[in-house]
Amino acid sequence: MFYNNGMERLLEIIGIVVGMYVIYALTMGKWNYTSQAQREHRKTELKEAGLSVRFYFMHPRTQFVLTLASGGIFTLYWLYKQWSRVLRGFKRLDGTPLSGSAWGRALGGWWSFFALGNLINRTCEYMQKETSWPSWLWGSVWLSGLGLVFVPVEMEYRLAGFVIFCFVPTVLQRRINTLTAEHIPAFPRAVEIVVMLLGAVCVVGCVMAWHQFLGR
Numbered sequence: 001m002f003y004n005n006g007m008e009r010l011l012e013i014i015g016i017v018v019g020m021y022v023i024y025a026l027t028m029g030k031w032n033y034t035s036q037a038q039r040e041h042r043k044t045e046l047k048e049a050g051l052s053v054r055f056y057f058m059h060p061r062t063q064f065v066l067t068l069a070s071g072g073i074f075t076l077y078w079l080y081k082q083w084s085r086v087l088r089g090f091k092r093l094d095g096t097p098l099s100g101s102a103w104g105r106a107l108g109g110w111w112s113f114f115a116l117g118n119l120i121n122r123t124c125e126y127m128q129k130e131t132s133w134p135s136w137l138w139g140s141v142w143l144s145g146l147g148l149v150f151v152p153v154e155m156e157y158r159l160a161g162f163v164i165f166c167f168v169p170t171v172l173q174r175r176i177n178t179l180t181a182e183h184i185p186a187f188p189r190a191v192e193i194v195v196m197l198l199g200a201v202c203v204v205g206c207v208m209a210w211h212q213f214l215g216r
Contacts, residue, residue, distance in 0.1 A: 046126045047093040052119055054089025056081040057177055059186045060170040066188060066196045067166040072146075073199025075169055077192075080106035082116060082176075090119075113169075114139040120175050129178045132171055142168040 056078070067074040084102035105112040117135025124131045132138065141164060148161025177184055188196075 043126060044093070046122045047091070049122055050090055050092040050098070050119065051123045051126055052086045052089045053091060054085040055120075055123075055176045055179060056085050057180055057182070057184050058173065058188075058192070059184050060173045060177070062186055062188050062192075063173050064166060064170045066192055067169065068163075070196040070199030071203030072162065072165055073202060074192075074196055075166070076106050076109065077195045077199075078169060078173075079109050079112065079116070083112065086116070086119065110143065113142060117172055120172055124175050124178065127179060130175070132175045138168055138171060 058078075063074075063078065067078070080102050083105040087098055087102055090098050105115075114135045117132070117138055121131045121135065145161045145164030145168065149158050149165065151158070151161075
């Protein structure tokens with residue numbers, strides 16, 4: 001029963017994502033500026049919503065591997081690093097700064113992930129770089145992957161959900177990396193390796209403690 005329910009939920013997620021992407025690709029996915037006036041109007045809208053001149057740059061494959069190896073914990077560090085840069089580089093037309101702290105936004109990733117995706121897309125569009133799917137779509141896929149990890153289904157579906165959860169942030173990172181012309185090395189920084197190892201230890205410890213608790 002759990003197996004069939006898991007399959008149905010996975011197929012529903014895939015169908016919803018495909019449908020949302022088709023709608024997005026046919027409508028908002030393509031901005032068509034027929035005049036310079038329209039372009040300037042859109043630039044003003046983007047500046048009113050807010051842009052950032054600072055982001056955290058790292059190689060997407062490195063990010064994916066570190067996130068997998070840390071049991072997903074590396075995503076918290078990644079969110080913290082992104083928001084710590086964004087909070088220092090955020091610019092809005094009326095001068096209003098972003099509220100909150102980098103750690104607060106990292107721990108509240110279930111909502112700040114959507115805000116980060118919107119900010120990245122706005123900045124990419126303003127800089128005339130390729131944008132990604134809207135953040136509500138990627139954020140939904142990201143949270144669905146995490147949710148699938150905890151659904152009582154076959155292990156392969158939980159693993160698929162975990163891979164999705166680890167992969168989606170790399171999509172945002174790829175868009176971020178288009179904003180710099182600097183070479184981004186694939187070898188991780190020392191602090192990133194330390195965070196990955198600490199995350200792996202925490203996850204293994206939690207799993208062992210959980211099994212010991214159930215064993216009692």
